[in-house]
Amino acid sequence: MPAAGRPVSRPDARTPVRTCIGCRGRGGRSDLVRVVVVEGVLVPDPRARIAGRGAWLHPDPACLDLAVRRRALARALRAEVSPDVTAVRIELERRHAEQRSEPSSTPHDG
Numbered sequence: 384m385p386a387a388g389r390p391v392s393r394p395d396a397r398t399p400v401r402t403c404i405g406c407r408g409r410g411g412r413s414d415l416v417r418v419v420v421v422e423g424v425l426v427p428d429p430r431a432r433i434a435g436r437g438a439w440l441h442p443d444p445a446c447l448d449l450a451v452r453r454r455a456l457a458r459a460l461r462a463e464v465s466p467d468v469t470a471v472r473i474e475l476e477r478r479h480a481e482q483r484s485e486p487s488s489t490p491h492d493g
């Protein structure tokens with residue numbers, strides 16, 4: 384008798400997949416950080432609560448740099464974006480440091 388009832392790990396088609404506007408890599412909502420433009424200034428929206436058009440970035444300052452260099456922000460957000468992206472950079476660096484400080488082994492594997 385085959386073992387039944389075991390959850391099969393496969394991507395759920397209904398899970399929203401976001402594309403990082405920096406490296407164009409894909410990730411789920413929890414993998415990427417939402418950013419929005421408020422009065423011309425790019426700000427992080429980690430809880431995705433700010434209304435309006437948003438863009439998504441990996442929690443990695445390198446992806447922000449890529450997005451700025453490729454002018455992907457203004458295109459994705461359809462707005463004038465100030466070149467000062469310090470607020471978002473701080474948020475991404477913080478998230479980046481948090482990820483690196485996590486243990487690499489998964490405690491509930493199996």
Ligand SMILES: [Zn+2]
Nearest residue numbers: 403406441446
């Ligand atoms: Zn990225």
